[in-house]
Amino acid sequence: MAQHQVNYMQDGGLPVALTSIDKVVNWGRSNSLWALTYGLACCGIEMMASGASRYDFDRFGTIFRASPRQADIMIVAGTLTKKHAEFIKRLYDQMTEPKWVVSMGSCANTGGMFNTYATVQGVDRVIPVDLYLPGCAPRPESLQYAVMLLQKKIRSEKGIKSQKPKRLM
Amino acid sequence: MRAYTPKNDVQKKSYYTDRYWVAPQVAKSKVEDDAVFAADLKAIEDAKFKVLDSYIQVEQMVVYINPEDNVGVLEVLKNECGYTQLSELSAIDWIADRGGFEVFYQMLSMSKRKRLRVKCFIKEDQAIESVEKLFRSADWAEREMFDMFGIKVNNHPFLKRILMPDDWEGHPLRKTYPLQGDEFAAWYEVDKIFGKEARDIIGPEIRDTARVDRYDTERFARLGHEIPKGSEFDPDKEKTPLAYQEDEGVFLIEGFDEDKSQIVSDRKR
Numbered sequence: 001m002a003q004h005q006v007n008y009m010q011d012g013g014l015p016v017a018l019t020s021i022d023k024v025v026n027w028g029r030s031n032s033l034w035a036l037t038y039g040l041a042c043c044g045i046e047m048m049a050s051g052a053s054r055y056d057f058d059r060f061g062t063i064f065r066a067s068p069r070q071a072d073i074m075i076v077a078g079t080l081t082k083k084h085a086e087f088i089k090r091l092y093d094q095m096t097e098p099k100w101v102v103s104m105g106s107c108a109n110t111g112g113m114f115n116t117y118a119t120v121q122g123v124d125r126v127i128p129v130d131l132y133l134p135g136c137a138p139r140p141e142s143l144q145y146a147v148m149l150l151q152k153k154i155r156s157e158k159g160i161k162s163q164k165p166k167r168l169m
Numbered sequence: 170m171r172a173y174t175p176k177n178d179v180q181k182k183s184y185y186t187d188r189y190w191v192a193p194q195v196a197k198s199k200v201e202d203d204a205v206f207a208a209d210l211k212a213i214e215d216a217k218f219k220v221l222d223s224y225i226q227v228e229q230m231v232v233y234i235n236p237e238d239n240v241g242v243l244e245v246l247k248n249e250c251g252y253t254q255l256s257e258l259s260a261i262d263w264i265a266d267r268g269g270f271e272v273f274y275q276m277l278s279m280s281k282r283k284r285l286r287v288k289c290f291i292k293e294d295q296a297i298e299s300v301e302k303l304f305r306s307a308d309w310a311e312r313e314m315f316d317m318f319g320i321k322v323n324n325h326p327f328l329k330r331i332l333m334p335d336d337w338e339g340h341p342l343r344k345t346y347p348l349q350g351d352e353f354a355a356w357y358e359v360d361k362i363f364g365k366e367a368r369d370i371i372g373p374e375i376r377d378t379a380r381v382d383r384y385d386t387e388r389f390a391r392l393g394h395e396i397p398k399g400s401e402f403d404p405d406k407e408k409t410p411l412a413y414q415e416d417e418g419v420f421l422i423e424g425f426d427e428d429k430s431q432i433v434s435d436r437k438r
Binding site for chain 2: 085
């Protein structure tokens with residue numbers, strides 16, 4: 001054996017870390033959550049504020065993308081009308097697996113104050129939701145906390161084994 | 170100071186006995202009181218259009234005409250009287266009372282600084298002529314009137330729904346349309362996306378806005394009480410700390426310690 005003084009098992013010895021594939025994959029997934037720009041109403045303003053310089057979503061690896069094909073997470077920010085319901089389903093289907101959905105704000109959660117004929121009473125009637133974020137509208141801190149909780153959820157998932165795709169039905 | 174009235178029995182009698190509250194009418198005055206409006210009304214009558222009723226209310230003249238005269242009257246008002254803008258156009262549902270709609274055209278004259286309202290009454294299934302050739306603003310307004318009330322507009326260039334989806338049933342601004350939607354509206358998105366057979370799986374809409382089930386961990390999240398989705402919620406259990414990292418730490422990321430973190434209280438920092 002070589003007689004050098006490097007302790008392989010210590011930090012700074014050599015850049016070696018022992019881990020499982022699951023953890024590496026989930027580390028990558030959870031720290032580069034590219035979000036689809038899905039501002040439907042006033043929650044969208046808070047979502048934009050989260051992405052701007054003061055709250056700075058980029059440091060979480062969350063970068064807003066304008067295409068569902070490049071996005072991992074759909075933040076439904078605002079009121080979903082019945083006219084728009086088919087399009088949110090279509091955009092969700094266009095996102096590549098694995099994908100997650102955050103329902104942001106009261107309107108997206110339950111229809112909120114729009115207890116009318118034209119509003120979908122909760123986006124979970126159309127697409128499967130991973131995380132419900134209450135508030136009207138939630139502060140940017142709340143949205144970032146929600147994304148951090150989603151990261152925690154992603155870390156507990158299986159990274160490699162084929163995931164059962166989430167379907168509402 | 171307001172005079173004192175005893176309020177002991179204020180709950181004993183109701184304010185309104187009518188089923189529907191009827192708004193009191195603002196005072197009306199004769200058209201002759203205003204020389205400008207009197208001249209406008211004379212121009213309409215000179216063009217051989219029948220004026221059913223006319224008065225001034227809140228400094229605006231209201232003219233009732235026959236529905237088949239609407240294009241002619243608006244043409245006179247636009248070309249001869251200087252009412253160059255049609256600022257609003259819609260209808261009022263009087264089906265229960267009188268079996269039809271009251272269509273109104275709100276006109277504005279920038280040169281005279283006057284506003285004028287032309288009204289006509291149509292039966293429920295009666296169509297009305299389009300004024301889109303005179304005023305381009307009538308294009309979308311008439312589409313909205315068709316969408317919301319179901320009033321057919323003859324000779325409109327593109328009469329289709331403007332707010333509701335094309336395959337919508339019913340006209341939402343009619344008094345008979347329920348605010349929370351009919352059977353069709355309640356299942357619209359489910360029927361369209363998943364098909365009618367999915368109704369049993371997805372279930373009816375929850376319309377109780379005050380419904381919050383704090384033990385429902387499927388639909389509700391609680392800040393400070395994080396537990397996995399669908400797991401049992403124990404109210405006696407202590408509040409969980411704000412942990413967005415696992416206890417054993419996260420791969421390649423420095424662990425977050427709430428005690429070591431700094432809370433910024435100065436907003437202007």
